[in-house]
Every structure is written in C-alpha cells, then in structure tokens.
Amino acid sequence: MHSVFDCSIVDLPVVHRENGNISVLENNQNIPFDIKRIYYLYDVPYGSERGGHAHYELEQYIIAACGSFTFILNDGNNIREVFLNSPQKALHIKPGIWREIKDFSGGSICLVLASHQYSESDYMRNYEDYLKYVNNDSSIS
Ligand code: TYD
DSSP states (O other): OOOOOGGGGEOOEEEETTTTTEEEOTTTSSSSSOEEEEEEEEOOTTOOOOOEEEEEOOOOOOOOEEEOOEEEEEEESOOEEEEEEOOOEEEOTTTOOOEEEOOOOOEEEEEEESSSSSOOGEEEEEEHHHHHTTTTTTTTT
C-alpha cells in the first residue's frame, strides 16, 4: 500500500527558446510507467471540486498545463495538499491514493497521463469502502 509520501513532484525537462518552451515525456525515457491514456480537465466552473476517488492500479502524472489547482492526497492515515501551477512539474500519484481536486483557477487545464486505459472497475468511489481497503478488510466487494 502506498502512502501520500510516495507521491512526488517531478521536474519535467524543458526546452527553452525565446519564442516559447516545450516539455516532453516519452515512454521508456522519463516516465516510470507506460502511458496508456491521456485526458485533461478543463472548463471547470468556479468553486467546483473534482476527484473523490482512489484507484486500485492506476498510476498518474498530473500536470497543470495551464493555470493552477490543488490536489488533496489521502492514504487513510495522512493527508497532503499539493498545489500545482507549473507546466514544468508533474505530480506522480501512485495507486491506492484517495484524491480530491479543488481551487481550479479560471481557464486552468489539468493534464493527466495515465498508466491504464479507462476502467470503472479500477475506481474506489466510496470513502468508507476505501478506508476498509487500506485497512486490509477483505469483507468489501
Ligand atoms: P472521474 O475520473 O470521476 O473525474 P474526476 O476525477 O476528474 O472528477 O470521471 C468523471 C466521468 O468521466 C466518469 O463518469 C467517467 C468518465 N471518464 C471516462 O469515461 N473516461 C476517462 O478516461 C475518465 C478519466 C473519465
């Protein structure tokens, strides 16, 4: 079982030019899992919150491609808030971490690189069941 302290902020490579920057992530080069899916959150209304779930297997790199937002990471024992506001950094979320996302700035884009294709069966969406899972309760379905 991973803790919130196993999640890390990764500095992404940056190709600086006077006319703009490029950051690149490539499988087998500088990301510790194979990227199977890319998705992004955008047009998040002011004051909205997202997340409210954990994953059994999924690992993610989260990048504030534009603007800023805050991830609240929770492993059932520890809570950690991570503010993301740079396209030059990624938050690496390990499997089994409950997350909530808040304080989206206007026009922000939350880019997610994911280790698996979408599967609803990989989600834990009930916090009480999540706590049973992290406490190794085998009675949950
Ligand atoms: P969810 O992962 O719960 O969003 P967030 O963590 O940003 O609050 O997904 C919201 C909805 O979108 C849910 O009904 C499933 C759907 N969805 C897909 O169909 N494919 C995907 O790759 C993702 C991430 C979500």
